[in-house]
Amino acid sequence: MDIKGTSPFEALQSIANVEEAEHGDKSVADADPFTLSKKEFMTGADKIGFSEATARDLWAAFAKDNQGLTKADFDVREFTNIEEIGPRARGLMQYFIQLMTQPQDQSQDDHTADDASEGDFDG
Amino acid sequence: MVSFFDTQAAQVVKTQIESVDTFYRLIEKLIVDAGLATEALTIFDLEKLILQVPGATQEVAIAISEFATNNGREYISAHEIRTRAKEHANKMFKVAYCSFLMYHKKVNFKQLVELGIVDAPSAPQDDSERDDIA
Numbered sequence: 564m565d566i567k568g569t570s571p572f573e574a575l576q577s578i579a580n581v582e583e584a585e586h587g588d589k590s591v592a593d594a595d596p597f598t599l600s601k602k603e604f605m606t607g608a609d610k611i612g613f614s615e616a617t618a619r620d621l622w623a624a625f626a627k628d629n630q631g632l633t634k635a636d637f638d639v640r641e642f643t644n645i646e647e648i649g650p651r652a653r654g655l656m657q658y659f660i661q662l663m664t665q666p667q668d669q670s671q672d673d674h675t676a677d678d679a680s681e682g683d684f685d686g
Numbered sequence: 687m688v689s690f691f692d693t694q695a696a697q698v699v700k701t702q703i704e705s706v707d708t709f710y711r712l713i714e715k716l717i718v719d720a721g722l723a724t725e726a727l728t729i730f731d732l733e734k735l736i737l738q739v740p741g742a743t744q745e746v747a748i749a750i751s752e753f754a755t756n757n758g759r760e761y762i763s764a765h766e767i768r769t770r771a772k773e774h775a776n777k778m779f780k781v782a783y784c785s786f787l788m789y790h791k792k793v794n795f796k797q798l799v800e801l802g803i804v805d806a807p808s809a810p811q812d813d814s815e816r817d818d819i820a
Contacts, residue, residue, distance in 0.1 A: 597787070613700065637784060639777055653705065664712075
């Protein structure tokens with residue numbers, strides 16, 4: 564499947580269409596699938612291993628107020644370029660993290676080596 | 687009823703959010719360590735900082751600067767980098783959640799477009815025009 568120039572949702576729809584054609588429709592439509600309560604988010608974030616503090620920070624960043632997420636919050640138009648969330652972007656981030664956190668050559672008296680220790684970035 | 691947090695996508699998103707958090711914190715640290723915490727920087731200033739990282743090439747510095755600043759906004763700052771990190775994590779989660787809804791909850795791409803959550807795809811006029819010409 565050629566997904567160049569395709570949003571991830573279009574690509575996913577193509578996959579979902581194939582799945583449904585091959586295996587039948589197993590899903591049930593929800594009345595409002597875009598609703599996600601803070602309680603469900605916090606419980607879920609804990610389940611996948613986020614600390615409570617991180618989950619709280621994430622919720623603060625995700626929700627415009629302290630109520631649940633609704634479809635009004637799910638505007639992802641600016642971010643549906645597959646290049647930006649795709650492997651290239653992830654690879655770029657990982658490469659930079661690796662450069663910044665790799666052990667430095669002892670002969671190289673570079674002050675950035677100690678500065679970039681991972682312990683500074685917790686929390 | 688399948689919950690998003692029970693799916694493998696949730697674990698993937700967690701890993702990605704952690705990468706995003708680390709990535710932007712390291713960029714912010716570069717800026718702060720250079721004594722530029724309160725300065726408005728150009729994308730070229732950021733490129734110079736990244737070039738000081740051992741192993742970083744010009745190409746990497748350019749690509750990372752463009753990515754970290756959302757494709758080269760005129761000025762950026764340490765504070766904006768923090769905002770960008772939150773924005774990025776936010777979108778990542780929501781893209782994954784929408785994908786989960788499409789896969790498990792029978793929401794389709796047409797509905798996402800109708801709700802204004804994603805842009806409608808541009809018409810593939812080039813192919814048809816080419817076919818007509820052929």
